[in-house]
Amino acid sequence: MPTPLRIAVLASGRGSNLAALLAARERGELAIEPVLVASDKQSAGALRLAEAANIPTVALNPRSYAQRRDFDADLFTRVADSGAELIVLAGFMRILDGDTLRPWVGRMINIHPSLLPKYRGLHTHRRALEAGDTEHGASVHYVTAELDGGPVIAQARVAITPQDDEDSLAQRLLAHEHRLLPAVVDWIARRRLALGEADRVMLDGVALSAPLRLLDRHLQV
Ligand code: GRF
Numbered sequence: 511m512p513t514p515l516r517i518a519v520l521a522s523g524r525g526s527n528l529a530a531l532l533a534a535r536e537r538g539e540l541a542i543e544p545v546l547v548a549s550d551k552q553s554a555g556a557l558r559l560a561e562a563a564n565i566p567t568v569a570l571n572p573r574s575y576a577q578r579r580d581f582d583a584d585l586f587t588r589v590a591d592s593g594a595e596l597i598v599l600a601g602f603m604r605i606l607d608g609d610t611l612r613p614w615v616g617r618m619i620n621i622h623p624s625l626l627p628k629y630r631g632l633h634t635h636r637r638a639l640e641a642g643d644t645e646h647g648a649s650v651h652y653v654t655a656e657l658d659g660g661p662v663i664a665q666a667r668v669a670i671t672p673q674d675d676e677d678s679l680a681q682r683l684l685a686h687e688h689r690l691l692p693a694v695v696d697w698i699a700r701r702r703l704a705l706g707e708a709d710r711v712m713l714d715g716v717a718l719s720a721p722l723r724l725l726d727r728h729l730q731v
Contacts, residue, residue, distance in 0.1 A: 514543040515699035518594035520585075520602040521549055525556025527600035527621055530688035531695060532563055540692050541699045546592035548585060550604050566592065572604070582610040596698060599653060600691065608655030615660075616705035618653040619698070621691050623683055625665055626651060630658035635679045638670065646670050646679060648687045649721065650694045652705050661709045664722035664729055666690040690724045697729060 519528050528547065534540035547560035552569040560567045568588055575581040581604075589597055599620035611618065624634035625647040638646040647667040654660035666686035670679060697703045697713075706712040713722070713731065722729040 511538075511541045512700050514541045515695070516543045516545045516593050516595045517598055517695065518546040518548060518589045518592050518596075519544060519556070519560075519598045519600055520589075521547065521556035521600045522551050522554055522603040523556065523601045525554065525559045525601070526684060527687055527691050528556045529559055531598070531600075531692055532559070534692035534696070540696050542695060545594050546589060548588060550581075550585075550602070556601070579607040579610060582607040586610050586614070596695070597653075598691070598695065605657055606653075611653060611655065615654055616652060619650055619663065619694065620653050620658070620660070621648060621650050621687055622658050623648050623680070623687065624658075625649060625667065626658060626662050635676045635683070639674065639676065639679065644670055646683060648683055648690055650690055652709075652711070654709070661705065661711050662721040663703060663711050663718075664690060664694050664724060666724040686724065689727050693724060693727065693729050694722075 521528055531540065531542065535542050544565045546566050547556055548568045549557050550570060550572055557567045557569060570581060570585055572581045595617065597614055597618040626649040629637045645667055647665050649662050649665045651662045652660040668683050668686060702714055704712045706717060710717040722731060
């Protein structure tokens with residue numbers, strides 16, 4: 511196992527992707543040391559999960575800040591103070607200020623429930639169904655100032671069936687997200703993945719020509 515990678519997880523909601531990371535660590539499959547779980551919602555389930563796992567938490571209320579970027583600056587100061595080497599956005603529902611996040615480009619990833627570049631933003635399952643897509647998926651990408659627009663590292667794909675509705679599709683995809691995110695974090699922890707020049711995703715020092723694919727539990731070129 512590599513030296514554990516110190517990660518900070520930012521989450522606004524229930525935290526099932528955080529739970530998947532912690533479970534993979536518990537099984538001895540993922541060398542991470544979660545140093546902080548931060549949220550913009552005091553009620554976030556992710557915070558309760560972190561507390562139960564004895565991970566330091568912080569909840570910042572956006573309303574307590576005069577300006578958006580003041581919130582972001584405080585958040586990133588706390589993340590930096592935690593000693594995190596990687597920030598994982600796992601259901602973090604706020605748009606971050608480009609200037610504030612810039613020092614973290616290449617050290618911050620996000621999981622998004624669509625096959626990017628399709629369906630940036632919200633309601634991705636509904637939009638995939640409305641478009642009549644036969645396939646849907648989730649992407650893990652490096653975060654840049656462009657919302658859901660950073661270089662895609664890896665994707666998991668699911669078939670859309672005629673019986674699917676928004677809920678069934680979201681639920682089926684979530685199970686894949688829970689394998690995708692730990693798999694990507696594992697390869698980052700093993701120092702196999704990096705963001706290279708011209709925003710190219712590098713695997714073992716070689717630029718990827720397409721996102722990695724999750725097959726079963728494993729990433730494939
Ligand atoms: C996931 O669907 C993730 O892709 C999206 O927000 C959701 C977070 O779920 N960015 P959870 O809080 O990890 O359960």
